[in-house]
Amino acid sequence: MLLSEIVADIRTRLPHPFTNADVVRWINNKMAKIWPHIVHFSKDTSLKTVEDQAEYELPAGIRLEYIEKVRIARDAEETAWDTYVYKRPNESISGKYYYNALGGKIGISPIPRVDDLTIELTTKTVPARFTVDEETDDIDDVNLDDIMDPEFQEIFIYDAISIIAENPPYEDAARARYFRAKADEIFDLILERELQFKVKYGNKAKPNSWWRR
Numbered sequence: 001m002l003l004s005e006i007v008a009d010i011r012t013r014l015p016h017p018f019t020n021a022d023v024v025r026w027i028n029n030k031m032a033k034i035w036p037h038i039v040h041f042s043k044d045t046s047l048k049t050v051e052d053q054a055e056y057e058l059p060a061g062i063r064l065e066y067i068e069k070v071r072i073a074r075d076a077e078e079t080a081w082d083t084y085v086y087k088r089p090n091e092s093i094s095g096k097y098y099y100n101a102l103g104g105k106i107g108i109s110p111i112p113r114v115d116d117l118t119i120e121l122t123t124k125t126v127p128a129r130f131t132v133d134e135e136t137d138d139i140d141d142v143n144l145d146d147i148m149d150p151e152f153q154e155i156f157i158y159d160a161i162s163i164i165a166e167n168p169p170y171e172d173a174a175r176a177r178y179f180r181a182k183a184d185e186i187f188d189l190i191l192e193r194e195l196q197f198k199v200k201y202g203n204k205a206k207p208n209s210w211w212r213r
Contacts, residue, residue: 001153003027003130003142010157016164020139021132026163027156028129034155034187035127036065037194038148047119049112055101056108062123064106069122070098072108078118084108152190158183 007023010016045059049072058064070084087097087109101107108119127147131140144153158179166176 001144001150003144004139006144006153006156007139010160010164013157014161014164014170017169018164019132020137021134023160024130024132024139026160030156030159030183031127031130034190036124037187037190038152043123043125045121045123047121049108049114049117049119051113051115052111054107054109054111055105056119058104058106059121061126062121063104064100066124066126067098067106067121068124069120070106071120072096072112073118073120076116081120149193152186152193155183155186155190158186 003024006027007020010023045062047056047059050056067086070086071081072084074080074082082096084096084098085093087093087099089100097109099107099109106121130142132138133140144150162176162179162183164170165172165179
């Protein structure tokens with residue numbers, strides 16, 4: 001479904017005085033909360049080791065919780081790789097691991113002893129925010145089918161309707177609660193689908209079309 005179709009559907013189901021920019025802002029807010037569970041576009045980003053350096057600045061836009069896999073080349077030719085597991089604070093792990101070095105850094109253990117080996121990070125990619133023309137209120141259209149399962153897209157409709165219902169001219173708390181519950185039901189289905197994927201594929205980087213599997 002196109003973003004413009006979702007916004008139009010919301011207005012059809014519950015006519016309202018809000019602008020497209022308002023509705024798209026609500027959709028962005030909802031997407032910010034649910035995207036780690038539905039959007040699994042993965043990309044590889046690389047760093048280079050520095051001799052005797054344990055901590056490395058993460059690339060712009062990358063947070064530790066977005067990292068799905070870390071591996072480091074054993075040699076400059078990258079013919080073999082070692083995979084590193086995540087170590088939580090106060091957790092005891094033997095072998096190779098990475099950890100949160102705070103301040104936007106990733107820590108590596110054991111400490112690399114060679115320069116210029118590739119550190120490959122496979123990370124989730126945050127979807128771009130949906131936008132509206134500030135002057136015309138026209139929607140910059142996006143096909144949400146490229147981002148998430150069409151089965152789950154009504155979560156944005158239900159969430160927006162709940163916000164509209166609790167504001168003038170409706171101020172209908174019961175209707176707002178009903179549609180918020182409908183949105184929560186879809187989120188439960190999203191979590192169930194995510195769990196099914198993890199059981200089937202493990203903690204692998206997820207392909208763009210993971211939900212079609």
